Amino acid sequence: MATFPTGAQYEAYGDDGPYSTSTRPDRLRNVGYAEGRAALASLGTVGWRPERIWVDVEPRPQQPWPSSSAAQRQENRYVISGLLAALADAGFPRGIYSYASAWEAITGSWQLPDVPVWSPAGSLDFASEAIDLCMNPSFSGGTVHMAQWTDGVSGHEKLPIGGHVIAH
Numbered sequence: 606m607a608t609f610p611t612g613a614q615y616e617a618y619g620d621d622g623p624y625s626t627s628t629r630p631d632r633l634r635n636v637g638y639a640e641g642r643a644a645l646a647s648l649g650t651v652g653w654r655p656e657r658i659w660v661d662v663e664p665r666p667q668q669p670w671p672s673s674s675a676a677q678r679q680e681n682r683y684v685i686s687g688l689l690a691a692l693a694d695a696g697f698p699r700g701i702y703s704y705a706s707a708w709e710a711i712t713g714s715w716q717l718p719d720v721p722v723w724s725p726a727g728s729l730d731f732a733s734e735a736i737d738l739c740m741n742p743s744f745s746g747g748t749v750h751m752a753q754w755t756d757g758v759s760g761h762e763k764l765p766i767g768g769h770v771i772a773h
Contacts, residue, residue: 607640619633657750663702664707722747729754
């Protein structure tokens with residue numbers, strides 16, 4: 606799950622990455638890059654190499670994304686771009702897991718047409734709703750590779766375990 610850095614994380618990782626350390630945007634990219642390296646280290650610990658890494662971009666109350674201005678949403682994009690770069694540099698296909706209102710609030714509806722999407726539909730109002738996600742442009746402009754919906758069972762809303770996923 607991507608997160609906006611705390612002050613301590615910004616200080617610890619802002620000057621440790623492939624980007625310049627002289628500007629705030631590049632320091633935020635470095636922090637995102639560190640998030641990606643941490644995710645890769647976790648995968649290495651368990652010995653798993655997934656076919657694609659899905660970067661979860663949604664609100665996290667414990668470490669909220671600043672999003673009250675266009676400038677803050679731009680800073681959020683710097684963090685996410687650094688994280689995506691770390692995964693790409695390590696040779697992993699990557700994608701975005703989010704939903705339209707979260708993506709808009711966090712990134713200002715940033716368009717990434719070359720990055721695949723895993724899109725949750727929530728609970729279904731009509732039978733073809735999840736499939737419709739795959740047929741229409743995604744919240745970020747990327748092609749939807751997976752659509753997910755919940756059956757309303759407590760605890761199954763966030764993961765496909767016990768829920769339903771359509772993969773393309």
